[in-house]
Amino acid sequence: MADQVTALRAYHDLGEEAAGSGRPGPARVSLREVLGFALTQFACWPDTLIEAGALAARAAGCEAAPGPGQVATGARGRLLRVEPLKWWLIREAGCAPIADMPAELGAALELSSARTWVRVEGAEASRLLNHFLPLDLRPDAFPPDRVASTAFHHVGITLWRSGGAFELALPRSFAASLWELLVDSARQYGLVTGEAAYALADGGEK
Amino acid sequence: MIRIPCPFCGPRDHAEFSYGGDGSITYPALDAPLEAWHDAVFLRVNICGRQVETWQHVHGCRLWLKVERDTMSHEIYSVTPADPALAKVLEGGE
Ligand SMILES: [Zn+2]
Numbered sequence: 001m002a003d004q005v006t007a008l009r010a011y012h013d014l015g016e017e018a019a020g021s022g023r024p025g026p027a028r029v030s031l032r033e034v035l036g037f038a039l040t041q042f043a044c045w046p047d048t049l050i051e052a053g054a055l056a057a058r059a060a061g062c063e064a065a066p067g068p069g070q071v072a073t074g075a076r077g078r079l080l081r082v083e084p085l086k087w088w089l090i091r092e093a094g095c096a097p098i099a100d101m102p103a104e105l106g107a108a109l110e111l112s113s114a115r116t117w118v119r120v121e122g123a124e125a126s127r128l129l130n131h132f133l134p135l136d137l138r139p140d141a142f143p144p145d146r147v148a149s150t151a152f153h154h155v156g157i158t159l160w161r162s163g164g165a166f167e168l169a170l171p172r173s174f175a176a177s178l179w180e181l182l183v184d185s186a187r188q189y190g191l192v193t194g195e196a197a198y199a200l201a202d203g204g205e206k
Numbered sequence: 207m208i209r210i211p212c213p214f215c216g217p218r219d220h221a222e223f224s225y226g227g228d229g230s231i232t233y234p235a236l237d238a239p240l241e242a243w244h245d246a247v248f249l250r251v252n253i254c255g256r257q258v259e260t261w262q263h264v265h266g267c268r269l270w271l272k273v274e275r276d277t278m279s280h281e282i283y284s285v286t287p288a289d290p291a292l293a294k295v296l297e298g299g300e
Binding site: 046049069084085134135149150151156 | 215216218219222264266269287289291296
């Protein structure tokens with residue numbers, strides 16, 4: 001598999017603590033780009049939903065495909081139901097490609113470089129995100145394993161909660177701009193920036 | 207501010223949607239006379255009250271929706287997927 005293209009490589013030279021300024025005391029937000037994942041989209045037709053869902057679930061190693069707005073974690077990957085007829089499968093980079101789906105059933109599309117993954121963590125993570133996102137992110141309304149797509153500064157993004165973190169899948173061409181907005185706004189809370197390597201366990205139950 | 211209860215995503219801010227216009231128009235056949243198309247496209251009633259509109263949840267699940275809304279109060283009475291096949295998918299739960 002080709003190297004994943006990322007929009008944020010230039011920002012990593014700043015180092016772990018470089019952005020940890022603007023506020024005394026410990027950083028209450030951390031922003032990390034998650035690297036080393038593969039993203040495959042499964043799309044189907046209204047009358048093949050159950051079959052295509054079963055195929056996606058098998059690819060992830062889940063018992064069943066998740067329903068609307070839900071994330072399911074399996075032995076081989078994480079499956080997100082992002083649209084009525086679409087799932088996203090997140091796996092480790094370099095894993096075996098998905099076998100071609102019969103056209104009558106749907107289509108599997110490699111999207112790894114289409115999205116830049118940013119993990120937002122810390123005591124003020126949801127407050128920071130609510131500067132931009134019109135979603136109720138309180139734990140009761142947006143618990144772990146919930147996924148949603150919404151608008152961030154007029155750009156459509158997808159996010160889910162995994163344990164204590166919010167995981168943001170940003171369209172690659174907008175990622176640098178959205179990252180700058182997050183960094184500028186997070187300075188009031190104190191922040192650290194950096195990278196994280198993809199690991200399936202990160203998004204599991206904590 | 208309008209909040210639209212999307213059948214897939216749940217209640218969402220209208221900033222996530224794009225307005226698609228009057229949902230009650232029946233367009234003429236493709237080979238209908240020009241006057242029929244002129245009337246369908248340009249002669250619209252400006253409804254004061256309850257009307258059916260189309261909206262797309264463009265920053266959410268991307269469904270096209272039929273929304274029944276009061277143009278005076280912004281109250282929303284019903285929201286359904288514009289595509290009956292998708293309505294069935296969502297009713298089925300899976
Ligand atoms: Zn929606």
